[in-house]
Amino acid sequence: MPDLVLTSFWRCDREYRKHFASTSDGSVVYHAYVRGLDAHCTCPGWQYHQKCRHVDELFREACMWNEHWNSMGLQVMSGPGGGNEELVCPNCGGRVASFADAV
Ligand SMILES: [Zn+2]
Ligand SMILES: [Zn+2]
Numbered sequence: 001m002p003d004l005v006l007t008s009f010w011r012c013d014r015e016y017r018k019h020f021a022s023t024s025d026g027s028v029v030y031h032a033y034v035r036g037l038d039a040h041c042t043c044p045g046w047q048y049h050q051k052c053r054h055v056d057e058l059f060r061e062a063c064m065w066n067e068h069w070n071s072m073g074l075q076v077m078s079g080p081g082g083g084n085e086e087l088v089c090p091n092c093g094g095r096v097a098s099f100a101d102a103v
Pocket of ligand 2: 012013014063064065089090091092093094
């Protein structure tokens with residue numbers, strides 16, 4: 001158990017995108033995006049406050065698994081044909097990424 005590993009952890013890297021029609025103008029569509037801890041939306045609320053109900057909704061749906069918050073361990077899946085082994089999220093089966101703790 002090398003200590004160095006503790007400075008980084010794995011988190012789900014699954015990407016979530018969703019389109020929302022504006023409630024005031026149905027021809028306007030906002031594009032919301034969530035991936036890991038990154039989030040973005042094209043609506044005015046996000047531009048001004050970096051917060052909006054579109055991103056909130058995506059975050060509610062998103063897996064957001066991370067090694068620190070969840071006791072489920074990483075799963076190792078063999079690639080197609082038993083080739084390269086791939087680490088996947090134990091919660092949703094999506095991709096995972098190593099996230100470095102800025103300490
Ligand atoms: Zn938005
Ligand atoms: Zn996941």
